[in-house]
Structure formats: C-alpha cells, structure tokens
Amino acid sequence: MAKAANGPLGTLNGKLHNLVFYVLNGQHVCRTIGDPGKPSINQLANRQEMSVTMRLVKSIREFISVSFDLEAQGTVKNAHNLATSYIKKKALKGQYPNLSVDYSKVELSHGTLEGARDLKLEKKEKGVQISWNTEGRYDDIVMILLCHPLRRKATSLINASRRDAGTCFIELHHDGFLDEPIEAYICFRAADGKEISDSAYLGNLNGEAETEEQISQKKKYAEVKQRFDVVEADYLLQMKNNRGNPVDSKAFRNLAKEYQVLKNKLEHLPGKPG
The missing domain is CATH 1.10.287 (Helix Hairpins)
Incomplete structure (x- = not known):
C-alpha cells in the first residue's frame, strides 16, 4: 500500500498496484515491478550493456570513489552512477550479443587540473613502469589504475606518486598478472583534494582480453x-x-x-x- 504523507496531492511512498514509489538521494522515484514478459532484442542488448559495464565498474570501485568524488558533489548522483553512465554511453563496442568494453574510451575523471603529457607505459621484468612530463604543480598526487580484464580485477593506486617524480613503478610479478592483458590509466589530483584532472588512457599491455x-x-x-x-x-x-x-x-x-x-x-x- 502506498501512503500519501503530504495529502492527496502530495508524493507517494510505497506500493500501488505494479508501481513502487520511494525517495532516492532526495528525488522521488517511481518504478514498475512484476513480470515484464518476454524481452525484446533491444532490451536484451541493454541488459548486456549494463552487465558488461557493471563488471568493469565493480572492479574499479576503489578508484572511481575518489576520481569521481568531486564531480558528484552537489548533485543527486554518486561516483558509481557517474562511472556507470560514462562507460555505458561512451566506452562499449560491438553489437549484441558481442558487446565488450573499449578500454581506450573509458573516462575515469573529469576536471580542470592540468593533465599529463608525454605519457609512457612500459613492461618491466617484475612490473609496470609509468612515466610522464613533470610540468605543472609539483605536489599534485598521481592516481594510477591498472585493469586486469581476465581476472575482473584492478590495481588501484590512489596515491601512487607526486607529479614532480615523473615516474612510478608498480610491482606485478606475482600471480601471473604481468603476462595477462593490462589496461592502464592515469590522472592527477590536487594535494588539497579540491581539483582533479581529466583521466588519460596510458595504453594496453599483452593484447586485448577476449570477450x-x-x-x-x-x-x-x-x-x-x-x-x-x-x-x-x-x-x-x-x-x-x-x-x-x-x-x-x-x-x-x-x-x-x-x-x-x-x-x-x-x-x-x-x-x-x-
């Protein structure tokens, strides 16, 4: 049963037939429940898009909780919502049922802080070496993300280094991660946490993972x-x-x-x- 706490012209809260009313992040939401029937091709495609997106979002939640925090502030969205939206809309490729992530188009942060130039990604004997041009505010914090698609995991370095270091080595010699496909990203965050740069795709190591x-x-x-x-x-x-x-x-x-x-x-x- 749905309740109208503010009178007959107010908002509802609860269940009314096949509709459910509730408040989410200060917004009034209504959704349907029950058996929707046999899904159409478009519905199946949308479900796979969401499934592919959520597998990636789940693996990088530690990183995006920081990288999208500033953008989410003052809105009804959170970091998870933003990451899901950007990846689903901009970073998928292929047609149903062969949808997959286009890692080169994944966006992990948006901001006005100066980004990175002269980026370099190298595979070493025991890990990954990442380097960048040091121009910019010397004490900006470097954030690095390494996605491991085959494992559905990610290596998140929220405070990997400082901008003036110009390089960072991530040890990956254990568990075979170094020899599997790796998708790498970088962004910079101000030392006071009040600014962040756009993320940049560093590239791929060891080839693309199978869908x-x-x-x-x-x-x-x-x-x-x-x-x-x-x-x-x-x-x-x-x-x-x-x-x-x-x-x-x-x-x-x-x-x-x-x-x-x-x-x-x-x-x-x-x-x-x-």
Whole structure:
C-alpha cells in the first residue's frame, strides 16, 4: 500500500498496484515491478550493456570513489552512477550479443587540473613502469589504475606518486598478472583534494582480453571437438575393421550419422583455435 504523507496531492511512498514509489538521494522515484514478459532484442542488448559495464565498474570501485568524488558533489548522483553512465554511453563496442568494453574510451575523471603529457607505459621484468612530463604543480598526487580484464580485477593506486617524480613503478610479478592483458590509466589530483584532472588512457599491455562471447564460443567448440574426436576414432576403426565398408548395423548407422553431424557442425562453429 502506498501512503500519501503530504495529502492527496502530495508524493507517494510505497506500493500501488505494479508501481513502487520511494525517495532516492532526495528525488522521488517511481518504478514498475512484476513480470515484464518476454524481452525484446533491444532490451536484451541493454541488459548486456549494463552487465558488461557493471563488471568493469565493480572492479574499479576503489578508484572511481575518489576520481569521481568531486564531480558528484552537489548533485543527486554518486561516483558509481557517474562511472556507470560514462562507460555505458561512451566506452562499449560491438553489437549484441558481442558487446565488450573499449578500454581506450573509458573516462575515469573529469576536471580542470592540468593533465599529463608525454605519457609512457612500459613492461618491466617484475612490473609496470609509468612515466610522464613533470610540468605543472609539483605536489599534485598521481592516481594510477591498472585493469586486469581476465581476472575482473584492478590495481588501484590512489596515491601512487607526486607529479614532480615523473615516474612510478608498480610491482606485478606475482600471480601471473604481468603476462595477462593490462589496461592502464592515469590522472592527477590536487594535494588539497579540491581539483582533479581529466583521466588519460596510458595504453594496453599483452593484447586485448577476449570477450565473454569469445570465451563461450571457444568453450563450446572445445566440447564439440572433444566429442567429435571420440566418435571419429570409433567410426574410422569400425570402417577399417570392415575393409573400408560401412557396418550393416543400426548402431553403426547412428554412429555414422553423429560423425557427419559433428563434422559439419565443427566446420561452421565459431571459436576455432587460431
């Protein structure tokens, strides 16, 4: 039951039929509940967009809670909302069901503080070396983010260094992180925390990570190929033992049919290695 605490012309709070009314960050919100029915292609695409976006946002929440804090102040939004909005609108690529993050377009901060120039990202024996031009306010704080897409994790350095240092080394020799795809970002924050720069994409190390769809396709191909190898071996052995002629039995006819079906399926199935 919805309640009108401020009279019949006031705002509602609670449930009314398939509508729910509530207050979020000072704003009155109304949403529907219940079974929405079979989703359309556009709805499925939107769900995947949100799913892909949220996987990234979840992994970088420590970083964005600081990098978007200033932009969120004085608004009804929070850092999480801002990051989700920017990534979903600007940093996705592909078409449903093959949507993925375009890491080069991810924005992690917006501000007026002087940004970074002459950026350099290098892979070292035990970690990652990042360098930049030191022009600007010497005591600005350097914030660095390394995304690890395969792990759905991120290395967040909120106070990585100072601008005047010109370089920062991040140790990553443990757990194989250094040899997996890495997407790197940098921004600068004033020492008093009152200003921040636009974020900058440093680049990629070790190539792009596969999308969820690509991983699923490879897994499916491997499963079909494994079954085909077993069926093929049995089929060829029986043909060989019968001097190259089909065996006159129902079991062999079923085997031959499965052999042909799997063979044709593998020819057209995505996810083939190489």
